[in-house]
Structure formats: C-alpha cells, structure tokens
Amino acid sequence: xxxxxxxxxxxxxxxxxxxxxxxxxxxxxxxxxxxxxxxxxxxxxxxxxxxxxxxxxxxxxxxxxxxxxxxxxxxxxxxxxxxxxxxxxxxxxxxxxxxxxxxxxxxxxxxxxxxxxxxxxxxxxxxxxxxxxxxxxxxxxxxxxxxxxxxxxxxxxxxxxxxxxxxxxxxxxxxxxxxxxxxxxxxxxxxxxxxxxxxxxxxxxxxxxxxxxxxxxxxxxxxxxxxxxxxxxxxxxxxxxxxxxxxxxxxxxxxxxxxxxxxxx
Numbered sequence: 001x002x003x004x005x006x007x008x009x010x011x012x013x014x015x016x017x018x019x020x021x022x023x024x025x026x027x028x029x030x031x032x033x034x035x036x037x038x039x040x041x042x043x044x045x046x047x048x049x050x051x052x053x054x055x056x057x058x059x060x061x062x063x064x065x066x067x068x069x070x071x072x073x074x075x076x077x078x079x080x081x082x083x084x085x086x087x088x089x090x091x092x093x094x095x096x097x098x099x100x101x102x103x104x105x106x107x108x109x110x111x112x113x114x115x116x117x118x119x120x121x122x123x124x125x126x127x128x129x130x131x132x133x134x135x136x137x138x139x140x141x142x143x144x145x146x147x148x149x150x151x152x153x154x155x156x157x158x159x160x161x162x163x164x165x166x167x168x169x170x171x172x173x174x175x176x177x178x179x180x181x182x183x184x185x186x187x188x189x190x191x192x193x194x195x196x197x198x199x200x201x202x203x204x205x206x207x208x209x210x211x212x213x214x215x216x217x218x219x220x221x222x223x224x225x226x227x228x229x230x231x232x233x234x235x236x237x238x239x240x241x242x243x244x245x246x247x248x249x250x251x252x253x254x255x256x257x258x259x260x261x262x263x264x265x
Contacts, residue, residue, distance in 0.1 A: 010053055014045035017160035017189055021168060024185060026176040030264045036151045037263055039168050041160035042066060044075035051078050054154070059083045061150040063142060065163040069093040074158065086145070088138045090131055090163040111215045120218030124162070125229040131166050132230040133237055139170050140249040146171065147251075147259040161189040161222050166230055173241050174251060175260055183227055190222040 012018050018041070022034030038057065042064070046054065064077060067089035077085060102110050115123070132139075146153060155171075157163035165186050172182045238244035245251045251259075 012040075012050045012053065013047045015043055015050050015054075016041040019188065021172070021185060024172065024177045024181045026264065027178055028176060030176075030260075032172070032175060032177065033263055033265045036153070037146075037168075037171065038152070038154040039160055039164055040154060040156045042070070042074050042156055042158050043077035043080075044071075046078045051080060054078075055080050055083075057152060057154075059152050059154055061086055061145065061153045063088060063145075063153060063155045063167070065090040065138075065155070065157040065167060067091050067093040070158050084150070086150075088141060090135050090138055090157065090167070091127075108209070108212060111212060115215040115218070120215065121223070121225070124218055124223070124226050127162065128166060128226050128230040129233040131163065132170070132233050136248045139167060140251065142167055143171060143174055143245075143249060143251055143259060144255060146262065147255045151262050159189070159220070161186075161220075162226075165189060165222065165227065169227060169230065170249075171259075171263075174245055174256055175263055179231070183224055186227050187222050187224065 010018065017039070019039060020034055021037045021039060022032050024032045026032075035057070038059075043050075043054070043062070059080060061084045062077060062080065064085060064087045066074070066087070070093075071087075102114075114120075142155075155164045155167050169182050169186060172185070234241060234244045234248075238248050245256065246253075
C-alpha cells in the first residue's frame with residue numbers, strides 16, 4: 001500500500017494533536033523515518049475527510065491506549081479499512097473516573113481541593129511515574145509489535161499527550177533518539193490547537209470559568225517535568241535505559257535492531 005507522507009501538518013477536523021514523528025535525530029546520526037510512526041488524540045470523532053486522510057497513510061496498526069471509561073465517554077475509534085486496532089489500556093477505568101466526572105460537571109470546590117497549590121502538576125507527575133514503571137507488559141508488547149510487523153503505526157490515547165506521549169517516548173528511547181528531541185516532540189502537545197476538548201455536562205457558567213480552566217491547565221498541559229519524571233523513574237528503577245529495555249521490557253538486542261531497521265533511515 002502506498003504511503004502518503006504529508007509535507008505539512010494536515011488540518012484534521014475531528015482528530016486533535018496528530019503528527020508524524022519522522023525526522024527526529026538519533027544519537028548515532030540517523031533519523032526516524034517519515035511515514036512509519038504517527039501520534040494523535042483519539043479517532044472517535046474523525047470526520048469522513050479525516051478518516052480518508054488516515055486511510056491514505058497505509059497504516060498497519062492503530063494502538064489505542066484508552067481504557068473502557070474513556071471509550072464510553074468518547075466512543076470507539078472510526079473504522080479504517082485494512083487497519084488492525086489494538087487496545088492496550090494504560091490506566092485503570094476506575095482510576096480517575098470520579099475525578100473526570102467532577103471535571104465535566106465543573107465542581108469548583110472539589111476541583112480546588114484536588115488541583116490547587118500545585119496538586120494538579122503533582123498528580124500528573126505521579127501518573128507518569130506509575131505508567132512507565134507499572135505498564136511494562138504493555139510497552140513491551142508495543143515495541144515487539146513494531147519490531148515484527150506493525151508499521152506504519154499510529155499511537156493515541158484520549159488527548160494524545162500523556163499515555164500516548166509516554167509510549168512514543170519509550171519507542172524513541174529504544175530507537176536511540178536524542179533525549180532533547182524526545183522532549184521537544186512531547187512538548188508540541190502543549191499548543192492550544194492540540195489540546196483535548198473536554199465534553200462537560202455542567203452549564204457554561206460553571207464549566208468554563210477562568211478559575212476552572214486555570215485549575216485544569218496542569219492536566220491539559222505538556223510540561224518537561226512530567227516526561228522527565230518518567231525518565232527519572234526508569235533510571236531509578238532499572239539504572240539506565242538499556243537495562244530498562246532489556247530487563248523491564250524484555251527487548252532483546254536482535255528485536256531492538258529490527259525495530260531500528262523498520263523505523264530509522
């Protein structure tokens with residue numbers, strides 16, 4: 001199947017935070033190949049035009065890191081012909097369900113109690129640490145699938161920032177991409193037009209006040225300290241990235257080399 005490699009970022013109507021990860025430099029002078037690894041927010045609200053564009057990419061696999069609660073809220077991904085859909089939840093459906101109910105209802109007092117005074121950012125840092133340490137089986141499955149046959153691939157969660165952001169970062173670590181380049185790609189999710197749109201059930205006067213949006217900002221932002229917390233957890237738990245990949249994710253030298261051959265120029 002012929003792959004379309006867009007020269008500029010596409011304007012997708014119902015899919016936020018889409019981009020090709022190609023072009024990022026590795027420490028040994030190679031680059032991630034264009035047209036083999038994409039990232040985005042969920043595909044549940046993709047328009048017909050969006051779906052046609054995504055279908056034109058020649059995708060082999062879409063990795064959906066949302067949990068059942070996310071899928072109930074947003075809906076299933078649109079069907080793309082000939083594309084394998086793999087759902088690998090990177091968070092428990094019960095984890096945060098009540099919190100997101102508060103968000104949708106705009107409960108200001110409760111939001112202040114759990115997000116004010118830096119608690120929102122601390123919540124994000126704890127989540128990143130937990131995902132990278134506890135979800136090794138899922139990340140192992142992704143890397144082995146990419147090494148074997150699953151490219152071109154698209155990875156997404158709800159916003160395409162946190163769960164997908166960590167999974168993309170883990171993949172880039174395995175490819176030997178420069179750490180600064182991994183962080184820079186992650187930070188692109190902070191742009192206003194990329195941010196997740198919350199569907200709230202509260203009335204407009206409670207859901208969209210400046211104070212509520214300020215309280216929620218750490219959750220919808222991409223911050224260096226979030227991803228660095230994941231990196232620090234890898235190093236604290238396994239000592240270094242190579243040991244994490246080999247022991248934590250069970251990625252052999254042969255599999256890592258196959259991964260690099262598939263995804264690098």
